Amino acid sequence: MTAAIETRALTRRFGSFTAVNQIDLAVPQQSIYGLLGPNGAGKSTAIKMLTTLLQPSSGTAQVAGFDIVRAPVEVRRRIGYVPQMLSADGALTAIENLTLSARLYGMSAAERKTRIAEALEFSGLAEVSHKLVKTYSGGMIRRLELAQAMLHHPAVLFLDEPTIGLDPVARRAVWERLQALRRDFGMTILLTTHDMEEADVLCDTLAILHQGVIGVTGSPLELKASVGPEATLDDVFVAFSGGTIQESGSYREVRQARTTMQRLG
Amino acid sequence: MTMMRFFKESAAVSVAELHKIVRDPTEMFSRAIQPVLWLVIFGQVFSRVRDIPTGDVTYLAFMTPGILAQSVLFSAIFYGIAVIWERDLGIVQKLLVSPAHRSALVLGKALSAGLRGLVQAVIVYAIAWLLDIHLRWEIIPILEVLLAVILGSCIFSTFSLIIACIVKTRERFMGIGQVLTMPLFFASNAIYPLEMMPDWLKVVARLNPLSYLVDALRDAMILGGHSAHGLLLDFGIMAAVFLLMLVVAARLYPGLAR
Numbered sequence: 001m002t003a004a005i006e007t008r009a010l011t012r013r014f015g016s017f018t019a020v021n022q023i024d025l026a027v028p029q030q031s032i033y034g035l036l037g038p039n040g041a042g043k044s045t046a047i048k049m050l051t052t053l054l055q056p057s058s059g060t061a062q063v064a065g066f067d068i069v070r071a072p073v074e075v076r077r078r079i080g081y082v083p084q085m086l087s088a089d090g091a092l093t094a095i096e097n098l099t100l101s102a103r104l105y106g107m108s109a110a111e112r113k114t115r116i117a118e119a120l121e122f123s124g125l126a127e128v129s130h131k132l133v134k135t136y137s138g139g140m141i142r143r144l145e146l147a148q149a150m151l152h153h154p155a156v157l158f159l160d161e162p163t164i165g166l167d168p169v170a171r172r173a174v175w176e177r178l179q180a181l182r183r184d185f186g187m188t189i190l191l192t193t194h195d196m197e198e199a200d201v202l203c204d205t206l207a208i209l210h211q212g213v214i215g216v217t218g219s220p221l222e223l224k225a226s227v228g229p230e231a232t233l234d235d236v237f238v239a240f241s242g243g244t245i246q247e248s249g250s251y252r253e254v255r256q257a258r259t260t261m262q263r264l265g
Numbered sequence: 266m267t268m269m270r271f272f273k274e275s276a277a278v279s280v281a282e283l284h285k286i287v288r289d290p291t292e293m294f295s296r297a298i299q300p301v302l303w304l305v306i307f308g309q310v311f312s313r314v315r316d317i318p319t320g321d322v323t324y325l326a327f328m329t330p331g332i333l334a335q336s337v338l339f340s341a342i343f344y345g346i347a348v349i350w351e352r353d354l355g356i357v358q359k360l361l362v363s364p365a366h367r368s369a370l371v372l373g374k375a376l377s378a379g380l381r382g383l384v385q386a387v388i389v390y391a392i393a394w395l396l397d398i399h400l401r402w403e404i405i406p407i408l409e410v411l412l413a414v415i416l417g418s419c420i421f422s423t424f425s426l427i428i429a430c431i432v433k434t435r436e437r438f439m440g441i442g443q444v445l446t447m448p449l450f451f452a453s454n455a456i457y458p459l460e461m462m463p464d465w466l467k468v469v470a471r472l473n474p475l476s477y478l479v480d481a482l483r484d485a486m487i488l489g490g491h492s493a494h495g496l497l498l499d500f501g502i503m504a505a506v507f508l509l510m511l512v513v514a515a516r517l518y519p520g521l522a523r
């Protein structure tokens with residue numbers, strides 16, 4: 001079986017700065033894959049390349065069987081994406097947000113109806129589907145964004161920090177839904193997170209990115225064992241991201257993460 | 266088939282924008298204030314200036330289409346702000362990962378600006394009627410006005426989108442937006458005829474798309490008003506300018522996700 005995502009020496013530079021440096025990833029189908037790393041490590045940049053939002057400077061990648069540079073539209077048809085920032089439109093209702101997505105994916109009216117009903121059911125938002133999204137809690141907005149991203153049953157789902165700023169209950173609600181998406185639709189999920197519990201509980205495989213380079217990949221168990229008998233994922237993270245938690249996030253990154261949290265919280 | 270798909274994608278974006286417009290009517294009515302001020306204060310005073318060659322119509326009637334064009338310009342030119350806001354949030358990114366055609370997304374936004382423009386038209390018609398300006402209450406000219414307003418809104422909102430794609434931040438956009446609108450307005454035939462301008466300004470005004478919007482409106486809106494270029498040329502130029510803007514904007518728009 002071919003991998004759902006496969007990258008070869010995928011690289012992105014901004015001027016002379018290399019944000020993602022020659023990464024090779026192989027994400028098996030139907031896995032939940034976690035991309036970890038300190039602020040500014042290049043996680044979002046990698047996801048933006050894989051979702052065709054950003055051109056790679058060099059290297060190649062295949063997503064759901066198509067090359068991200070040569071066949072971006074084919075890739076887009078087969079992926080869902082929830083950005084690190086807030087992507088549901090607060091000035092619209094849940095139904096209106098979902099309808100917009102459904103139309104952009106070319107669904108017929110009949111198909112839209114069943115898929116939107118399914119997505120509302122999935123996200124537990126059926127009751128509030130006619131309320132403006134700006135009145136929602138952070139957890140509800142995240143669930144709506146997930147619903148929007150899964151509406152067209154993508155083969156691969158990209159989630160950039162899906163649980164940032166959420167309380168423990170809302171966070172668990174997102175985890176359950178991600179597991180359901182894999183179970184019920186066979187989706188492959190690639191997510192980034194700063195939450196070691198999330199990485200441990202949810203992900204089959206982890207890759208730790210540091211200054212644009214992948215330091216190590218493996219299952220949570222393997223990674224912990226490689227550091228020491230009593231090691232936690234926190235220890236793994238520290239060991240593979242330069243010894244200490246680095247202060248490498250730029251002002252822009254921190255501002256983005258903060259505004260996301262404000263809007264969600 | 267693909268054509269069909271293209272327009273459906275545009276319509277999806279426009280419909281979403283329409284929901285927002287309908288939901289926030291206060292914004293619409295606050296936009297009525299400016300045309301009222303121009304027509305009631307500026308218009309009344311300048312009506313006393315006998316030397317402005319306005320042809321067979323009063324000065325007030327002459328400037329009414331110019332004021333409609335102005336409110337179309339002013340409401341469309343800050344469209345980029347909303348797009349920058351959507352970029353900061355991640356809404357642009359969400360639209361761009363969909364398989365929708367980039368120019369369909371841009372067209373959808375432009376058409377929604379057209380809808381806002383139509384509301385401006387209704388407002389200016391109402392003010393003009395109250396001021397007893399002689400308007401052409403016939404179906405074909407009114408349709409011409411609506412079409413011109415939609416095209417004009419599409420041009421300036423897409424122009425605004427292009428600027429947003431280039432400057433990318435709200436602060437820089439506000440600066441540029443302020444700097445652009447006044448020259449666009451004053452270097453046009455909106456409130457005085459081309460003949461009154463010095464030669465260099467005539468050239469600028471001829472290059473200004475706003476002049477063609479005003480020219481078309483002057484013919485279609487006002488009883489006794491005449492187009493200087495002819496409606497066909499006015500609409501032709503506006504359509505061509507919009508098409509060009511659409512192509513440029515569709516190329517730049519994906520850069521917003523970076």
Ligand SMILES: Nc1ncnc2c1ncn2[C@@H]1O[C@H](COP(=O)(O)OP(=O)(O)OP(=O)(O)O)[C@@H](O)[C@H]1O
Nearest residue numbers: 014019038039040041042043044045249250253523
């Ligand atoms: N458009 C851009 N122009 C210039 N530099 C950029 C751009 N986007 C990202 N960078 C830089 O690339 C580096 C990686 O950024 P990226 O957003 O991928 O990090 P991240 O791992 O997602 O961090 P975080 O955990 O804070 O979200 C950072 O140093 C960032 O400043």
Ligand SMILES: [Mg+2]
Nearest residue numbers: 043044084160
């Ligand atoms: Mg990030």
